[in-house]
Amino acid sequence: MPLKAELHCHIEGAAAPELVIRQAQKYGKETSAYIQDGAFVWHDFTSFLAAYDFAADLFRSEEDYAKLADHYLSSLAREGAIYSEIFTSPDHATKAGLSPQAYTDALGEGMQRAMAKTGIEARMIVTGVRHFGVESVEAAARFAVRCKHPLVTGFGMAGEERHGDVEDYVRAFEIAREAGLGITVHAGELAGWESVQAALDHIRPARIGHGVRAIENPDLVRRIADEGVVLECCPSSNVALKVYPDFAHHPFPALKDAGCKVTLNSDDPPYFWTSLKREYDIAAEEFGMSEKVLMGITRTAIEAAFVDRKTKAALLARLDGHKR
Numbered sequence: 001m002p003l004k005a006e007l008h009c010h011i012e013g014a015a016a017p018e019l020v021i022r023q024a025q026k027y028g029k030e031t032s033a034y035i036q037d038g039a040f041v042w043h044d045f046t047s048f049l050a051a052y053d054f055a056a057d058l059f060r061s062e063e064d065y066a067k068l069a070d071h072y073l074s075s076l077a078r079e080g081a082i083y084s085e086i087f088t089s090p091d092h093a094t095k096a097g098l099s100p101q102a103y104t105d106a107l108g109e110g111m112q113r114a115m116a117k118t119g120i121e122a123r124m125i126v127t128g129v130r131h132f133g134v135e136s137v138e139a140a141a142r143f144a145v146r147c148k149h150p151l152v153t154g155f156g157m158a159g160e161e162r163h164g165d166v167e168d169y170v171r172a173f174e175i176a177r178e179a180g181l182g183i184t185v186h187a188g189e190l191a192g193w194e195s196v197q198a199a200l201d202h203i204r205p206a207r208i209g210h211g212v213r214a215i216e217n218p219d220l221v222r223r224i225a226d227e228g229v230v231l232e233c234c235p236s237s238n239v240a241l242k243v244y245p246d247f248a249h250h251p252f253p254a255l256k257d258a259g260c261k262v263t264l265n266s267d268d269p270p271y272f273w274t275s276l277k278r279e280y281d282i283a284a285e286e287f288g289m290s291e292k293v294l295m296g297i298t299r300t301a302i303e304a305a306f307v308d309r310k311t312k313a314a315l316l317a318r319l320d321g322h323k324r
């Protein structure tokens, strides 16, 4: 089994339906509009977000979040992951009634539990939600800087990519960058190559969430390869959301062949009927990638990780040791 690393998973989107049902029972909520036959129900990006927001609202206490992080990272470790970055969302915590600081500390506590049990290394990327507006994304960036949590090492933006102009969000990213946080932004998932180009021009991220629709412009693909921008690819998410009709049409292999730095990620695993292991299995079975190539993808992820140099070196040594 190849060792794995994940850079792109929304922690609220990692809660399995069984866990969400238990949370709903705890808080006296009815789940049948969003979970049927043990699976989340949604049919497009808007209804996906509605199910996601419903589930996120059922995580309300510090212990709820600690358990969620512990549960997810422990399951990743069982799948052979040695490193994970989770996207956190102070806005979702606030909506569920918890302060961003209590939420972040609680997730950190759950992460420490999983790290102690399994040896997985993990960090948090605070995200703003684009369709909540510029003010709210700037507030998320200010929080990411202010919280000074040792496991918060990055800042990103998720949400509806077709909302607003990316230029308007520049200040949020400058706040985060000035504080030394790593920068990633969702682009080129729901919108085309122009969105990826605009993100590169205005946000100057080290990594792009998805970015796959860059494939629509060969000059842009060349630019991504030349600039070494890392793509956090999530093939199952893209097929589930009908960005591509099937894996045969997914540009992951083409982007890799063009010299782009690509990584494999689960995004919101139970919503898209996936897991990090399944993404690696898809790369092997659908894209014909060998174990050696998959280990190279893990190496790319670790090299692109928002983590201190010493930890990165230790993770790379773990990868090298596994190969021998």
Ligand SMILES: Nc1ncnc2[nH]cnc12
Pocket (backbone or CB within 6 Å): 010, 013, 052, 158, 159, 160, 161, 186, 189, 237, 267, 268
């Ligand atoms: N796939 C996705 N795209 C944009 N925002 C998200 N938030 C959670 N999952 C997302």
Ligand SMILES: [Zn+2]
Pocket (backbone or CB within 6 Å): 008, 010, 158, 186, 209, 267
């Ligand atoms: Zn995402």
